[in-house]
Amino acid sequence: DAGHYDTGGYEHYLLKEISEQPETITRTMSGRLDERFHVAHLGGLNMDARETRGFRQVKIIGCGSAYYSGQIGAQLIEELARIPADAEPASEFRYRNPVVDPDTLYVAISQSGETYDTLAAVQELKRKGGRVIGIVNAVGSAIAREVDGGIYLHAGPEVSVASTKAFTSTSVAFALLALHLGRVRDLSPADGRRIVDGLRRLPGQIEQILAQGEEIAELAKKYAPHPSMMFVGRVRGYPVAREGAQKLKEISYVHAEAYPASELKHGPLALIGPEMPTVAIVPDDELLDKNLTTLGEIRARGGRVLMVGHRAPDAKLADDVIVIPKNEIELDPILLTIPLQLLAYYAAVALGRDVDKPRNLAKSVTVE
Numbered sequence: 001d002a003g004h005y006d007t008g009g010y011e012h013y014l015l016k017e018i019s020e021q022p023e024t025i026t027r028t029m030s031g032r033l034d035e036r037f038h039v040a041h042l043g044g045l046n047m048d049a050r051e052t053r054g055f056r057q058v059k060i061i062g063c064g065s066a067y068y069s070g071q072i073g074a075q076l077i078e079e080l081a082r083i084p085a086d087a088e089p090a091s092e093f094r095y096r097n098p099v100v101d102p103d104t105l106y107v108a109i110s111q112s113g114e115t116y117d118t119l120a121a122v123q124e125l126k127r128k129g130g131r132v133i134g135i136v137n138a139v140g141s142a143i144a145r146e147v148d149g150g151i152y153l154h155a156g157p158e159v160s161v162a163s164t165k166a167f168t169s170t171s172v173a174f175a176l177l178a179l180h181l182g183r184v185r186d187l188s189p190a191d192g193r194r195i196v197d198g199l200r201r202l203p204g205q206i207e208q209i210l211a212q213g214e215e216i217a218e219l220a221k222k223y224a225p226h227p228s229m230m231f232v233g234r235v236r237g238y239p240v241a242r243e244g245a246q247k248l249k250e251i252s253y254v255h256a257e258a259y260p261a262s263e264l265k266h267g268p269l270a271l272i273g274p275e276m277p278t279v280a281i282v283p284d285d286e287l288l289d290k291n292l293t294t295l296g297e298i299r300a301r302g303g304r305v306l307m308v309g310h311r312a313p314d315a316k317l318a319d320d321v322i323v324i325p326k327n328e329i330e331l332d333p334i335l336l337t338i339p340l341q342l343l344a345y346y347a348a349v350a351l352g353r354d355v356d357k358p359r360n361l362a363k364s365v366t367v368e
């Protein structure tokens with residue numbers, strides 16, 4: 001029950017929550033960015049600089065979209081802090097009797113703070129002496145109470161079953177955490193400043209993407225009738241592709257697969273043809289040429305391509321393009337996610353689905 005929280009004139013909670021993202025990520029950053037020393041203040045971590053420097057590894061756990069945002073987080077931490085980091089579904093983690101290491105920082109992610117698999121993983125970690133912090137939206141929730149400290153998202157209530165604003169706020173919280181870990185280690189003040197300035201630009205850039213809603217709605221109408229869609233991306237683009245496929249599946253019931261772009265030729269390329277279009281995440285980064293080659297391979301098999309990136313490629317390589325504003329490459333995933341949320345939303349609307357309450361799903365999965 002959403003209580004007093006209504007759709008505020010939007011047709012669905014989902015569109016409201018997508019549209020709120022300039023404000024929600026601003027709240028996640030609020031009071032945490034330091035313009036003078038180019039650091040992030042994260043008092044909720046309850047950790048001094050010496051302890052923060054001591055971690056040799058970061059392990060991130062969460063379920064579903066929380067796990068995909070954890071993959072974005074792991075890449076941010078490796079890039080900015082140069083600490084080995086990876087993400088794993090919390091459910092897998094808890095069932096495989098993991099080795100719990102005292103020099104690892106464990107990060108549990110949850111919008112609701114009530115997801116049972118994530119909570120059970122946190123409890124298992126604590127039982128074995130692991131140091132666990134949380135990135136959580138719901139204040140005072142079970143996971144927030146269980147962890148040793150953490151970062152609240154302050155994204156406000158998320159009502160629609162499909163997570164959108166919590167996803168981007170979590171990614172922003174990871175950028176803050178990566179900046180924090182980086183600046184007590186080797187990240188230079190100049191690079192710290194680059195990230196702080198980049199974070200500040202994000203809300204305005206999200207506004208620019210939201211302003212393309214009508215064009216994205218048209219594209220959604222065009223692609224939604226296909227029975228199946230492929231989503232591909234490389235490195236920073238891969239978790240974005242996974243989240244894009246997840247959003248589409250959840251609310252439109254269109255089958256979608258996400259693959260690292262380089263993996264296509266190892267199997268899934270066999271699926272590509274006119275009946276299975278590809279959404280390709282192609283940011284203007286050091287992998288641009290590799291990604292454009294992949295588009296050529298898809299097109300050569302008769303596959304249609306909807307590209308999301310920073311500039312339109314040669315017309316032969318993509319049928320449609322959504323162009324988004326450029327930020328620092330490390331922060332690209334946050335902006336690349338927004339058009340995919342809108343694409344899934346408008347596809348679900350075009351197909352007449354129950355957007356805010358998709359079949360078979362619950363907002364928070366409090367059972368095993």
Ligand code: AGP
Nearest residue numbers: 064065066110111112115162163
């Ligand atoms: C997101 O769109 C999904 N509904 C789902 O994957 C969700 O992210 C997952 O169940 C985790 O929920 P939590 O963040 O509340 O723990």
